[in-house]
Amino acid sequence: MNGSIRVGSLFGIPVFINPSWFLVLGLITWNYATWLAFQFPELGLVAWGLGLVTALLLFASVVAHELGHSLVAMRQGIEVKSITLFIFGGLASLGEESKTPGDSFRVAIAGPLVSFTLFGWLHALSTFGQLTGPLAAVIGLLAYVNLALGVFNLIPGLPLDGGNILKSIVWKITGKPYQGTAFASRVGQVFGWLGIGLGFASLLGLTNVGSIWTLLVGWFLLQNAGQSAQAAGVQRLLSGLTAQDAVIPNSPLVSAASSLREFANNKIIGNPVNWRKYLVTDEAGKLAGEILVDDMKKVPTTDWWDVQVQTLVRSPSEIATVPSTTPLLDVINMLNEQLTELAVVKEDGEVVGLLEKTSIVKLLEQKVTA
Numbered sequence: 001m002n003g004s005i006r007v008g009s010l011f012g013i014p015v016f017i018n019p020s021w022f023l024v025l026g027l028i029t030w031n032y033a034t035w036l037a038f039q040f041p042e043l044g045l046v047a048w049g050l051g052l053v054t055a056l057l058l059f060a061s062v063v064a065h066e067l068g069h070s071l072v073a074m075r076q077g078i079e080v081k082s083i084t085l086f087i088f089g090g091l092a093s094l095g096e097e098s099k100t101p102g103d104s105f106r107v108a109i110a111g112p113l114v115s116f117t118l119f120g121w122l123h124a125l126s127t128f129g130q131l132t133g134p135l136a137a138v139i140g141l142l143a144y145v146n147l148a149l150g151v152f153n154l155i156p157g158l159p160l161d162g163g164n165i166l167k168s169i170v171w172k173i174t175g176k177p178y179q180g181t182a183f184a185s186r187v188g189q190v191f192g193w194l195g196i197g198l199g200f201a202s203l204l205g206l207t208n209v210g211s212i213w214t215l216l217v218g219w220f221l222l223q224n225a226g227q228s229a230q231a232a233g234v235q236r237l238l239s240g241l242t243a244q245d246a247v248i249p250n251s252p253l254v255s256a257a258s259s260l261r262e263f264a265n266n267k268i269i270g271n272p273v274n275w276r277k278y279l280v281t282d283e284a285g286k287l288a289g290e291i292l293v294d295d296m297k298k299v300p301t302t303d304w305w306d307v308q309v310q311t312l313v314r315s316p317s318e319i320a321t322v323p324s325t326t327p328l329l330d331v332i333n334m335l336n337e338q339l340t341e342l343a344v345v346k347e348d349g350e351v352v353g354l355l356e357k358t359s360i361v362k363l364l365e366q367k368v369t370a
């Protein structure tokens, strides 16, 4: 999230705070402090300290909720990139999706389960703990806050937990994760509009249910539902496609046995694409390495008929390969800032061609316009 500040780490997960969080911290402190001062006038200024502590405990509850998601995800071998506190609560950023709908369900439900458990404990403490005065009030309030946190997050719209639970259920039924996402996005949009409508109605004094907060949350849901619907659309387009489908036509391939002159005449001169390097294949068509076009300058052009491509080959270990039958969605997860291209190979090792991030984008564009 933009402008978030790192404040430490828990279980090896970096914890960030978004500046919007401080606004909420101030508002909640003020809210609780005035409430406590009203309930217990004898507290005086202590009410403010207690208000701040209550607000911080509220956020600790949010962090506990996010840790619930994170620890279950980590047990599935998923990297948790960060936990961020922001204006609407917390967000655990996961490196990847769960592999199965069941795993996805468990990650989603873990957060609300933590909140409901905390509610149970705090409620028991405030009921049976024989607490009195401000302490009882604060514990009672925290119990209620955790209950609200669990219930609010079960609203079935992405990115809320209820949305993820709904997604995992539809995924389980249809067998397709993107259909789960698409469905949960649509439901999220409905709840988003509902929140906005209710918020507006309450501002106009038409209803007692809802507030400006309902309106803001509705807006937040609508924004996110739109984004996840888009992501689901991309996944739908890519599903069923494999690495083979995204191979660049006329990929930069050259046989190790070719002379440099043949290579230049047949592959480089007149090629509309100015490749900096070519994949080199052996007599069986398998990957033997790569050749940099610039390296050809090391050999005088007069010798080009006599020198073979293989004399300039660089080690194949630097080139990442992917089987041609790999689902394209998995290929996308493999690509990143450092790894932007892959050599696509058949089962027997024969090179099919090169695949780049841009070739996947092109494929998507063709699918959209088709």
Ligand SMILES: [Zn+2]
Residues within 6 Å of the ligand: 065, 066, 069, 111, 112, 153, 160, 161
């Ligand atoms: Zn959650």
